[in-house]
Amino acid sequence: MYRYRCAQCRTTSPTVRTRHEAENEGALHRDRAHAGHIPDGEEIQTHTPPPRPGQPTRPLHYIAYAALAAVLALALWARLTA
Numbered sequence: 439m440y441r442y443r444c445a446q447c448r449t450t451s452p453t454v455r456t457r458h459e460a461e462n463e464g465a466l467h468r469d470r471a472h473a474g475h476i477p478d479g480e481e482i483q484t485h486t487p488p489p490r491p492g493q494p495t496r497p498l499h500y501i502a503y504a505a506l507a508a509v510l511a512l513a514l515w516a517r518l519t520a
Protein backbone atom coordinates (compact mmCIF):
# COMPACT_ATOMS: atom_id res chain seq x y z
CA MET A 439 0.00 0.00 0.00
CA TYR A 440 1.30 3.43 -0.93
CA ARG A 441 0.40 7.07 -0.54
CA TYR A 442 1.68 10.38 -1.77
CA ARG A 443 2.78 12.98 0.79
CA CYS A 444 3.32 16.69 0.07
CA ALA A 445 5.36 18.26 2.86
CA GLN A 446 4.63 21.81 1.62
CA CYS A 447 0.86 21.43 1.87
CA ARG A 448 1.09 19.00 4.80
CA THR A 449 -1.31 16.67 3.04
CA THR A 450 -1.36 12.97 2.26
CA SER A 451 -3.26 11.21 -0.51
CA PRO A 452 -5.63 8.35 0.15
CA THR A 453 -3.90 4.98 0.35
CA VAL A 454 -3.60 3.21 -3.00
CA ARG A 455 -2.46 -0.30 -3.93
CA THR A 456 0.49 0.38 -6.22
CA ARG A 457 3.42 2.78 -6.30
CA HIS A 458 2.33 3.81 -9.81
CA GLU A 459 -1.10 4.89 -8.48
CA ALA A 460 0.62 6.92 -5.73
CA GLU A 461 2.83 8.58 -8.33
CA ASN A 462 -0.32 9.48 -10.30
CA GLU A 463 -1.77 11.02 -7.12
CA GLY A 464 1.42 13.06 -6.83
CA ALA A 465 1.19 14.24 -10.44
CA LEU A 466 -2.44 15.32 -9.93
CA HIS A 467 -1.51 17.16 -6.75
CA ARG A 468 1.42 18.94 -8.41
CA ASP A 469 -0.80 20.10 -11.28
CA ARG A 470 -3.64 21.28 -9.03
CA ALA A 471 -1.79 22.77 -6.06
CA HIS A 472 1.60 23.73 -7.46
CA ALA A 473 0.92 24.57 -11.13
CA GLY A 474 2.96 21.57 -12.21
CA HIS A 475 6.02 22.45 -10.13
CA ILE A 476 7.60 19.82 -7.89
CA PRO A 477 7.19 20.75 -4.22
CA ASP A 478 10.15 20.27 -1.88
CA GLY A 479 9.80 17.30 0.41
CA GLU A 480 7.24 15.34 -1.58
CA GLU A 481 7.49 11.59 -1.20
CA ILE A 482 5.83 8.27 -1.86
CA GLN A 483 5.28 6.47 1.44
CA THR A 484 4.63 2.82 2.02
CA HIS A 485 1.67 2.39 4.30
CA THR A 486 0.45 -0.55 6.33
CA PRO A 487 -3.19 -0.02 7.19
CA PRO A 488 -4.29 -0.69 10.77
CA PRO A 489 -6.00 -4.05 11.38
CA ARG A 490 -9.69 -4.20 10.60
CA PRO A 491 -12.18 -4.99 13.39
CA GLY A 492 -12.06 -8.72 14.08
CA GLN A 493 -8.66 -9.13 12.41
CA PRO A 494 -6.06 -10.47 14.87
CA THR A 495 -3.46 -7.85 15.79
CA ARG A 496 -0.79 -10.50 16.34
CA PRO A 497 0.19 -13.31 14.00
CA LEU A 498 -1.76 -16.50 14.59
CA HIS A 499 1.32 -18.48 15.66
CA TYR A 500 1.62 -16.25 18.75
CA ILE A 501 -1.93 -17.23 19.72
CA ALA A 502 -1.06 -20.92 19.15
CA TYR A 503 2.05 -20.61 21.37
CA ALA A 504 0.02 -18.91 24.10
CA ALA A 505 -2.59 -21.70 23.97
CA LEU A 506 0.14 -24.37 24.13
CA ALA A 507 1.74 -22.66 27.13
CA ALA A 508 -1.64 -22.51 28.89
CA VAL A 509 -2.26 -26.24 28.27
CA LEU A 510 1.21 -27.15 29.57
CA ALA A 511 0.73 -24.98 32.65
CA LEU A 512 -2.64 -26.64 33.37
CA ALA A 513 -1.12 -30.12 32.94
CA LEU A 514 1.73 -29.25 35.30
CA TRP A 515 -0.72 -27.78 37.84
CA ALA A 516 -2.94 -30.91 37.62
CA ARG A 517 0.06 -33.20 38.13
CA LEU A 518 1.36 -31.18 41.10
CA THR A 519 -2.02 -31.03 42.85
CA ALA A 520 -2.97 -34.73 42.26
Ligand SMILES: [Zn+2]
Nearest residue numbers: 444446447471
Ligand atom coordinates in the same frame (compact mmCIF):
# COMPACT_ATOMS: atom_id res chain seq x y z
ZN1 LIG B 1 1.38 20.38 -2.15
